[in-house]
Amino acid sequence: MSPEDEREFREFVTTRSAALLRVAYLLTGDVHHAQDLLQTALLGAVRRWAAIRHREHPEAYVRTAMYRHQINRWRLRSRRPETLVPSTPDRAGGDDHATDTVVRHGVFEALRVLPARQRAVVVLRYYEDRSEAEVAQLLDISLGTVRSQASKALAKLRAAYPDLAGIPTSMRSAP
Structure with a gap:
């Protein structure tokens, strides 16, 4: 070099x-x-x-x-069993750093319960704001698989963490 x-x-x-x-x-x-x-x-x-x-x-x-x-x-590796978190943290009122940290922690914990492929699709599609076609190409899967994995992941996240649905997008981003 x-x-x-x-x-x-x-x-x-x-x-x-x-x-x-x-x-x-x-x-x-x-x-x-x-x-x-x-x-x-x-x-x-x-x-x-x-x-x-x-x-x-x-x-x-x-x-x-x-x-x-x-x-x-x-x-x-063999599929690892999912680990569910006991509960999501309560949201405190106000726009302080502690609330942002709790929310971010909740998002990270929510991502951890997703199966690996669903997590990858969610990270690429929504955190990195990539198109479905880009995600399919990066993960070497079909466009239909991207759509189904995203749909299943979001349904799982909504069911497990209903409190995250009302969080402003700016607070969902990684620290």
Whole structure:
């Protein structure tokens, strides 16, 4: 790797790691697995950085690598039973930081109860605001599967967490 490539890659990692880690966390539901997932994707990117950096969006390459690595993890491991949370946190009145934190925690907990594929579809479709076609391409599934998985996931979230339906969109985003 040339010194210029190394400098550009370090700059990329420094500026984009926080956002990439948030997405990895939403995909995995665990901070340690998220760090591993991001590290794996960045390791693949550094090996091909000379070619990737000339692309218009190197971050898209890393995100796609994360999605695909996570899909492979889901496919390889046996299905883990769902873990239901005992209850959602009560919402306090007012627009303070504590309320925002409780709401975000509730959203993260809600995502954790979804099966892996549904979680991936929800994260890509609604957190990253990607089209159904983009989600289908990234996850290597059909457009119909994206639609059905999103529908099932949203129904499950609405049933399990009715309090989240009235939360303003700005408060649902990741910290």
